[in-house]
Amino acid sequence: xxxxxxxxxxxxxxxxxxxxxxxxxxxxxxxEALDDAGVERIDAVxxxxxxxxxxxxxxxxxxxxxxxxxxxxxENACASGTTAFHEGWAAVSAGRYExxx
Numbered sequence: 001x002x003x004x005x006x007x008x009x010x011x012x013x014x015x016x017x018x019x020x021x022x023x024x025x026x027x028x029x030x031x032e033a034l035d036d037a038g039v040e041r042i043d044a045v046x047x048x049x050x051x052x053x054x055x056x057x058x059x060x061x062x063x064x065x066x067x068x069x070x071x072x073x074x075e076n077a078c079a080s081g082t083t084a085f086h087e088g089w090a091a092v093s094a095g096r097y098e099x100x101x
């Protein structure tokens with residue numbers, strides 16, 4: 001097993017927000033996490049969502065220059081984020097990727 005570390009985090013308010021699109025929220029959280037991490041490269045993306053808008057991650061990530069990497073979308077009700085985090089951790093731990101979002 002490889003040591004795995006969290007380099008950066010980002011979030012958006014967890015609330016109903018009809019005035020914000022899913023793409024806008026993904027962009028804000030991703031930008032914050034990347035700024036916090038200070039990494040230049042992302043090898044894969046694990047996205048947790050519950051009833052999320054299809055393609056929101058792809059649109060947001062493309063706008064941030066993250067393209068041509070695997071994007072895994074996971075839905076697991078209130079545990080979606082935790083499931084995505086675990087799967088990203090497992091991929092790094094197994095040596096599949098070095099930097100995941």
